[in-house]
Amino acid sequence: MKKLGLLCLMALFTVLTLQAQDAKTLWKEAKKAHNKYNLDPTNNADAIVEAMKKIDGAIKSDDYKSSFEAWRMRGEIYSDLAKSSKAGDYLDAASVSYDSFDKASGMAEKKYQKREVSAGLTNVATLLINSGVKAYEAKNFEAAFNSFDKVFNAKEKLSAMGKNTILTEEAQLDEHIYRTGFMAQKIGKNARATELLSQLYKKDYKEAGVYELLFNLYSGDNKEKMAMEVMEKGRKLFPKNLPLLYAEINHYLRSGKFVQLEDKLKGAIDQDPDNKSLYLTLGNVYDKLYQTALEEKNEANADKNMKLAENYYSQALEKDPEYFDAIYSLGALFYNKAAEKSKQMVPLANDLSKAGTAKYNNLRGEMNALFDQALPYFNKAEKMNPNDRNTLIALKEIYAKKDDLVKSAEYKKRFEALGNK
Secondary structure, eight states: OHHHHHHHHHHHHHHHHHHHHHHHHHHHHHHHHHHHHHHOTTTTHHHHHHHHHHHHHHTTSTTTTTOHHHHHHHHHHHHHHHHSTTGGGOTTHHHHHHHHHHHHHTTOOSHHHHHHHHHHHHHHHHHHHHHHHHHHHTTOHHHHHHHHHHHHHHHHHHHHTTOOOSSOSHHHHHHHHHHHHHHHHHTTOHHHHHHHHHHHHTTTOSOHHHHHHHHHHHHHTTOHHHHHHHHHHHHHHOTTOHHHHHHHHHHHHHHTOHHHHHHHHHHHHHHOTTOHHHHHHHHHHHHHHHHHHHHTTOHHHHHHHHHHHHHHHHHHHHHOTTOHHHHHHHHHHHHHHHHHHHHHHGGGTTOOSHHHHHHHHHHHHHHHHHHHHHHHHHHHHHHHOTTOHHHHHHHHHHHHHTTOHHHHHHHHHHHHHHTTO
């Protein structure tokens, strides 16, 4: 048993020895590949990738994971990778380089080691900004944020070393805060985005996007009061900024605050008169107000808002005669008015008195006239999009109400054929 135990220990020692030898080999090969790259970066581009892979293997071993020299060299290799022609395939290279120098800084004891870390961090701080821009252009927003955000860490660490070398001007720093906050919001790091953008908000930063982003962040977090304070300041600083105005409009749309939307949309139309969606949206607002007035039995308001809805839907159609949403909305406006007449007819169906019959027939005539107004719009909508479910339902119902059961059945069959498509 003692001999067996000794053999096991010897086997374990052998494995550990091999691992150490492998790590040492990787370390030497990493240095060799890195040197080869530095001799001719243009023709030896693959060497920097090899160096990266070798140093990553070596750094995992016990011999090197606590080595200042290993982490410093890893920082340099990744720094060179971030500047190389291979950088597009390794968008996080500058970020890894920073992490490596940061690790090395905690192990630096001698003056020359501290100088090397300082030089490495100074170099990588600029690389982080450039790499973040490249990552953003490649639509790798996670990598972009990671690079941008680490610049603040690098600046703080360098300042502690007495090396205030990056983002030294207030304008540069503010611009970097803005782009980092933007990236944070884009990848859902809302707390970090709010923290950064709030710094700019407090100093009345002259960039409308700050107020738009911060407004959306507070709105999404149900902080209504803070959102409206941001919007008020933003609109005061940038009264003609359309994206900011649209953010406010969308907020009111989501909140169902249609009365407040009226003036906002009219202001947007004044600034952007060719935007067909603004006319459609204002038409939708009046359409909602019309329906509300109907529910409240306020016929005067209902008629007024219906005419306004028709007016703005029509203006949207003037901007684009093939605007499907405007075409459908006009058809739906008259259809819904006809459906209201149909509801009013129900209690009169069994009233066989002369007055009851006359009223019933009058309502039926008004209903059919409204369906006739709706029909051309739905017919055009159906030609533009033959599989639109709502259009097929409307056509089926209109023809049923007009006693054209053959056509009604045809549209019913087409609707049912869509199934779950």
